[in-house]
Amino acid sequence: MDQILVRGNGPLNGQIAIAGAKNAALTLMPATLLTDQPLTLTNAPRLSDIATMTQLLRSLGSEVASLADGKVLAMSSAAITNHTADYDIVRKMRASILVLGPMLARDGHAIVSLPGGCAIGARPVDLHLKALEAMGAEMDLREGYVHAKAAGGRLKGAVYEFPFVSVGATENALMAATLARGTVVLKNAAREPEIVDLAQCLRRMGAQIEGEGTSTITIQGVDSLGGATHPVVTDRIELGTYMLIPAFTGGTVECLGGRLELVAAFAEKLDEAGLSVSQTAAGIQVTRGGGDMRAVNVRTEPFPGFPTDLQAQMMAALCTAQGVSVLEETIFENRFMHAPELLRMGAKIDVHGGTATVTGVKNLRGARVMATDLRASVSLILAGLAAEGETVVSRVYHLDRGYERVEEKLRALGAQIERIKE
Ligand code: UD1
Numbered sequence: 001m002d003q004i005l006v007r008g009n010g011p012l013n014g015q016i017a018i019a020g021a022k023n024a025a026l027t028l029m030p031a032t033l034l035t036d037q038p039l040t041l042t043n044a045p046r047l048s049d050i051a052t053m054t055q056l057l058r059s060l061g062s063e064v065a066s067l068a069d070g071k072v073l074a075m076s077s078a079a080i081t082n083h084t085a086d087y088d089i090v091r092k093m094r095a096s097i098l099v100l101g102p103m104l105a106r107d108g109h110a111i112v113s114l115p116g117g118c119a120i121g122a123r124p125v126d127l128h129l130k131a132l133e134a135m136g137a138e139m140d141l142r143e144g145y146v147h148a149k150a151a152g153g154r155l156k157g158a159v160y161e162f163p164f165v166s167v168g169a170t171e172n173a174l175m176a177a178t179l180a181r182g183t184v185v186l187k188n189a190a191r192e193p194e195i196v197d198l199a200q201c202l203r204r205m206g207a208q209i210e211g212e213g214t215s216t217i218t219i220q221g222v223d224s225l226g227g228a229t230h231p232v233v234t235d236r237i238e239l240g241t242y243m244l245i246p247a248f249t250g251g252t253v254e255c256l257g258g259r260l261e262l263v264a265a266f267a268e269k270l271d272e273a274g275l276s277v278s279q280t281a282a283g284i285q286v287t288r289g290g291g292d293m294r295a296v297n298v299r300t301e302p303f304p305g306f307p308t309d310l311q312a313q314m315m316a317a318l319c320t321a322q323g324v325s326v327l328e329e330t331i332f333e334n335r336f337m338h339a340p341e342l343l344r345m346g347a348k349i350d351v352h353g354g355t356a357t358v359t360g361v362k363n364l365r366g367a368r369v370m371a372t373d374l375r376a377s378v379s380l381i382l383a384g385l386a387a388e389g390e391t392v393v394s395r396v397y398h399l400d401r402g403y404e405r406v407e408e409k410l411r412a413l414g415a416q417i418e419r420i421k422e
Pocket of ligand 1: 023024026094095122123124125126127128129165166167168169308309331332333
């Protein structure tokens with residue numbers, strides 16, 4: 001397994017291009033299953049999760065071509081030739097569950113392996129299933145697989161209120177509803193930019209949707225959808241991750257393609273911590289002047305709140321801030337696995353349940369650390385940029401799931417970072 005070696009070497013400066021959103025692409029790709037016409041995504045990120053989704057879609061009968069060095073995904077699903085999403089693919093990536101709604105909506109039946117548990121908590125899919133049941137699906141769980149059938153062969157109109165906000169469940173329900181007979185109203189829906197992006201793509205395909213970006217989405221089902229070409233929205237998590245670089249190293253970094261409305265709650269915290277954040281014509285610029293970072297308190301929330309996917313990176317940045325910061329994780333249980341690794345680098349962190357208290361220390365020191373999940377792994381690399389000496393991060397396959405060419409991007413800013421192939 002590859003490792004990443006980082007040496008702290010002072011301020012980093014320059015521009016960094018932000019890719020299309022992983023989490024948007026992973027829901028836009030299954031939308032190909034809703035139509036027999038071609039669906040093309042531009043601004044796609046080059047990530048191993050995209051390769052996994054490609055493999056899954058091909059197993060169902062879709063054609064997926066990766067063009068323009070992976071930035072364009074040309075998909076076509078003339079017919080779904082296999083309606084079973086196999087355990088061997090689903091276990092690699094939870095987002096695989098997103099093929100369920102589209103297959104069920106188009107052909108009235110689907111079998112999908114239940115995604116297993118995952119390092120950041122139990123993460124069930126019950127809300128995905130309940131929303132589809134409200135639209136008339138019958139669900140049967142057998143030997144680890146969900147067997148879903150639409151009564152009468154087609155999903156129907158419904159009003160469904162999510163008991164709490166779920167991004168994935170909203171996406172599955174939204175895709176399924178586009179082909180329902182009648183009107184589907186989704187209440188307490190997720191409002192993430194990736195949902196808005198999905199709704200825009202579906203509308204290009206001919207879907208009738210209103211209210212995306214608010215907590216009530218109304219979908220008027222249509223008989224069929226057509227093809228479209230759609231650009232994937234900017235990755236706000238990659239954006240937020242790289243906006244934090246000056247917190248670790250000092251200097252000025254401009255994140256190309258960034259827009260403040262994608263990361264408003266996060267940018268406010270950076271400002272409170274003493275970084276200066278501004279929108280430029282090309283993106284978002286972040287500078288750390290002379291002073292130290294100041295401690296801030298953070299509570300993760302669904303969008304538009306502070307994203308759980310930026311919590312690990314923020315915690316790493318606060319390790320050397322002046323004062324005591326309290327981070328509260330409200331979305332996932334067990335999402336502080338980066339804390340013990342940061343302790344190995346000299347950080348002072350106390351974790352109690354869903355709350356972590358970080359007492360700022362003067363410096364971090366390089367160490368051998370292990371990545372436990374996607375966001376944790378990048379937080380350790382960032383910490384390594386600030387640490388004295390050498391940091392070696394192992395198990396970086398997590399990183400390749402969600403960050404495109406990370407060493408290349410950081411090296412262009414002047415970072416000393418290399419991949420050790422094994
Ligand atoms: C998506 C993102 C992930 C991000 C998360 C929260 C993708 C591919 N992944 O994940 O990066 O961290 O949103 O912003 O887009 N839950 C249930 N039952 C369900 C579904 C969810 O109990 O059926 C719970 C989860 O365990 C969690 C909470 O709801 O506690 C939020 O999860 P959800 O928003 O669904 O996250 P994902 O869609 O899995």
